[in-house]
Amino acid sequence: MSAEPVLQTHALGKRFGRFEAVRDLSLTVNRGDVYGFLGLNGAGKTTTIRMLLGLIRPTAGSAALFGLDPVRRRLEVLRRVGALVEVPAFYPYLSGRQNLEIIARLLGGDARGRIPTALEQVGLGDRGATKVRAYSQGMRQRLGIAQALLGDPELVILDEPVNGLDPQGILEIRELIQRRQRERGTTFFLSSHLLYEVELSCNRIGIICDGTLVEEGSVAELLGRTEGAVRLRAAPEARAREFLGAVGWVRLVDGAPPGTLHVQAPPGRLAELNRKMVEAGLDVAELAPQRMTLEEYFLGRGVAK
């Protein structure tokens, strides 16, 4: 991944009447990134994506795609971008292939010739002639991804790309994204609720809460901050809690499932901790260093209400 920014926003904002859906949003996506844009429902993810694509006008700030103003240099920018916004929508009285032919005509170039490959890549190779009104939600989602990739774009913006897909479909789309990023250097900007998928697919994430970016960085960097997390099972649990609370260099962390304790402790002192607990008469069944998952990080970050 290079450090060349492909997508940048600077204090981007959108107000609907008195309601500020997005405010002061500044993020950067570099070339080759698979960027996960995370946030709860109503956080401002889709509003941000709509602003980037020119569907709605920002009321503050600016955005740049490939260093260009997407409002003034709209055609130049959109020729290099593929996008899927929310639930995929198509003309129901046309087949999947006919819908893609419309998209291809708008894109120009070799897009029309890529239709068969695009359908194959998303697993619709044998359903291209079926009218979209007969498609399941998963098939429409796949067709939505196909149309986003049809123009062989440098930047692909996907809003909830695996919505409605079964586990096999989710795996296929993840592999498709990883393959394109690896082979063609395509940059992806994904918004998703599926934190596990984002953790597997993305190298960088941005977390938006109440319209503002609260965190941005590489996944490894963000989750690396959780070094020192330890999962404990000890009995009696109440006495174990009391004991751990009294140890100065150990911090109890909330949110552990019943029967388990989560603590923060220096990684080099785990053996010492284990010995002290045993000497205090506690039965230690498990003491395991943890790498926090993105879900745990996201929820523990206080983003969840």
Next chain:
Amino acid sequence: MIRRTLTLLAIELGKLRRQAFPLVCLLAIAAVTVATAWFTARDCRNGFDSLARCLQVAVPLAAIFLVALGALQFSSEASLGVLRLILPKPIHRGEWVLAKALCLCLAAALVLAVVAGVGAGAVQLLHGFAEIRDATFTDHVHRTREAMVQDFAIGVGLVLLPLVAAALFGFVVSTVIENSGVAVAVATVLYLVLTAAVSVGLHQAGPYHGVPAVFTSFLTWPIDAIDQFSRGVYTYKWKRPDILLSLVVPAAYAAAFATGAWVWFRRKDVLV
């Protein structure tokens, strides 16, 4: 820009011919035209009289159909959610507006051609077309067949721009209202109310039905003129000021509606 607009126009025409609604309505209007020819065959004195009656019935229906078709243009795209599929592609919104407006103009021309063609075909089969003779002094020819054909051509030609204006009236409503059913209902009702409200009796300053400042006034007077010619009555004449007004006023409204749609749609936030 021209190439992109023509590409969009080709896409719009392709979509139009694959939808059931326009085809069903066109067939219904054609059926009404034929039925009118059938039922008026006995009462009419000649084929031109019968054809005029067919047009008097079918042209207002065609106008209502075109208002509805116009009202579906962007509202159906919004209802389907397709705006968020198309607008992030490398096109300008203004080009899409222009392409849809051109598509509606072509649709109006097609509908009028179908009405006139089907009507003429049905009347030819049922009645045939002969010169207009006096009812009492049958040796006296009021108007030759060639002259009547020319009168029909002028009359039908004058109806085209009011039909285009009607379609674009619906079109501007479609850019404002995102629900397709509501857009069609509002546009149709507004159009009918406008037509009724400005029809303050016949024979105003000109032959038009109603206030000459409104495009709906120019829809049927050319057909009524032909109807009178076909019966040997010459209350109406093709006067240059009347013809000019019949061209300029609907054209101005059509341009205003198209411009309104363009202005509104260009700046609209697409939230659907």
